[in-house]
Amino acid sequence: DIQMTQSPSSLSASVGDRVTVTCRASQSISRYLSWYQQIPGKPPKLLIYETSTLQSGVPPRFVGSGSGTDFTLTISSLQPEDFATYYCQHTYITPLTFGGGTKVELK
Amino acid sequence: QITLKESGPTLVKPSQTLTLTCTFSGFSLTTDGMGVGWIRQPPGKALEWLALLYWDDDERYTPFLKSRLTITKETSKNQVVLTMTNLDPVDTATYYCAHAQATSGYGYFDYWGQGALVTVSS
Numbered sequence: 001d002i003q004m005t006q007s008p009s010s011l012s013a014s015v016g017d018r019v020t021v022t023c024r025a026s027q028s029i030s031r032y033l034s035w036y037q038q039i040p041g042k043p044p045k046l047l048i049y050e051t052s053t054l055q056s057g058v059p060p061r062f063v064g065s066g067s068g069t070d071f072t073l074t075i076s077s078l079q080p081e082d083f084a085t086y087y088c089q090h091t092y093i094t095p096l097t098f099g100g101g102t103k104v105e106l107k
Numbered sequence: 108q109i110t111l112k113e114s115g116p117t118l119v120k121p122s123q124t125l126t127l128t129c130t131f132s133g134f135s136l137t138t139d140g141m142g143v144g145w146i147r148q149p150p151g152k153a154l155e156w157l158a159l160l161y162w163d164d165d166e167r168y169t170p171f172l173k174s175r176l177t178i179t180k181e182t183s184k185n186q187v188v189l190t191m192t193n194l195d196p197v198d199t200a201t202y203y204c205a206h207a208q209a210t211s212g213y214g215y216f217d218y219w220g221q222g223a224l225v226t227v228s229s
Contacts, residue, residue: 001170034215036154043203043219044154050211087154091212094167096144098154 002026002090006099012107019075021102023088028068032092035064035073038101039084048073049091078104109133111143111204113223120229125191127223129204136180136187137162142207142214143187145178147200148222155200159207159214160187167213194227201225 003026013019023033031051036044046055048064051071061076075082083106088099115127127145134141144159158168158178168176177190187204201222207214 032212036216038154043205043222044216045219046215046217049208049215049217055217089154089156089215091209091215094159094213095169096156096159096213098146098156101153 001095002029002092002097004088004090004097004099006086006088006102008102009100010103010105012105013078014107015078015080017078019078019082019104021073021086021088021104023066023071023073023099025069025071025090025092029090029092031067032090033064033066033071034089034091035062036087036089037082037084038087044087047086075104109206109218111206111218111220113202113204113220115202115223115225117224118226118228119194121195121227123194125189125194125198125225127189127191127202127204127225129187129189129220131185131187131204131206133218134206136160136182136185140208140210142209143180144205144207144214144216145187145189146203146205146216147198148203149197149200152200157202158189159209161207161209161214196227199225199227 035048038044052064142161145157205216206218
């Protein structure tokens with residue numbers, strides 16, 4: 001099975017900050033990587049798929065990059081509604097796996 | 108507009124079988140590249156993929172739980188059913204069904220149900 005490791009597990013930031021979350025796969029997954037945002041009490045929301053394609057309606061401040069085993073999600077200017085937990089997921093093969101999550105908190 | 112909704116029991120006793128139903132609209136499960144998956148999330152923990160049923164009737168399961176899971180569909184009702192046997196308190200979680208896009212790769216989840224909290228306790 002492919003393991004997905006996210007770092008950091010949590011971070012504190014302020015509105016307007018640039019935030020980067022990292023996701024590492026235990027083997028190459030090409031560009032088959034998605035990112036989700038989850039607000040407490042809500043289902044996850046797809047932000048990005050295939051490493052860098054923005055889901056419809058997602059603001060362009062969310063940027064995904066990477067390939068192979070190393071991927072990043074960058075929020076260029078953190079907004080109040082962005083305080084949430086972010087998960088990566090590979091779609092390279094089954095079993096599909098999610099990362100452990102990165103909680104973005106208000107500093 | 109794609110929507111999904113989970114239904115099933117909120118409380119299950121240990122060793123019992125859980126049956127969850129996902130009722131969906133806005134897409135056909137026979138369309139190439141479509142799928143419906145189940146993902147769970149124990150309280151305060153990360154997401155865990157459980158199973159996925161593809162448009163071509165291919166069924167995939169997480170190996171960790173494969174012996175306990177079955178995913179089926181009722182096409183006429185636009186439903187996908189997940190059955191999990193021999194429940195344990197560690198199976199307490201919110202269970203989500205989600206629409207999977209599998210046109211490239213094995214499926215990312217672009218639409219989610221609201222989730223169903225299932226508690227396993229005697």
